[in-house]
Amino acid sequence: MIVSPWVARLKESGTPFRQVGGAAELDAALTGGLKAAPAAFLLPLAETASENQRVNAVLHQVGAAVGVVIVVRNLADARGDQAVGDLETARAWARTKLLGWQPSGAHDPVEYAGGRVLALANGYLWWQDDWETAYVITSP
Numbered sequence: 498m499i500v501s502p503w504v505a506r507l508k509e510s511g512t513p514f515r516q517v518g519g520a521a522e523l524d525a526a527l528t529g530g531l532k533a534a535p536a537a538f539l540l541p542l543a544e545t546a547s548e549n550q551r552v553n554a555v556l557h558q559v560g561a562a563v564g565v566v567i568v569v570r571n572l573a574d575a576r577g578d579q580a581v582g583d584l585e586t587a588r589a590w591a592r593t594k595l596l597g598w599q600p601s602g603a604h605d606p607v608e609y610a611g612g613r614v615l616a617l618a619n620g621y622l623w624w625q626d627d628w629e630t631a632y633v634i635t636s637p
Contacts, residue, residue, distance in 0.1 A: 506598065540564050540566070556634075605630050
């Protein structure tokens with residue numbers, strides 16, 4: 498699954514994110530290159546193909562999962578309540594952009610598949626939401 502349309506979607510006008518990128522930017526952020534928070538990074542997580550649905554040709558329905566890693570930071574609040582509030586604001590905005598959206602080439606709208614804390618360290622809260630859609634691949 499190509500994530501560049503997903504990245505573009507989260508960069509649209511009104512975004513709360515100060516940085517949006519793909520897997521390469523996430524790798525840089527994880528190694529100390531986080532430019533600004535809140536940030537969002539999109540990466541393909543998995544694809545699962547159905548059994549072939551044709552005789553003498555190939556047609557697979559492919560379920561595709563995309564992860565959205567959201568990073569927030571708030572050092573002013575010792576208990577972290579503000580960071581959690583910032584996280585919920587960022588997640589809600591991403592949800593309005595992704596839930597029900599149908600990326601080009603997909604035949605199913607995007608659905609929410611779950612989320613979890615990835616890390617809480619050095620004043621940063623790292624969260625990942627998983628999103629799913631499906632598309633079809635066929636032989637020529």
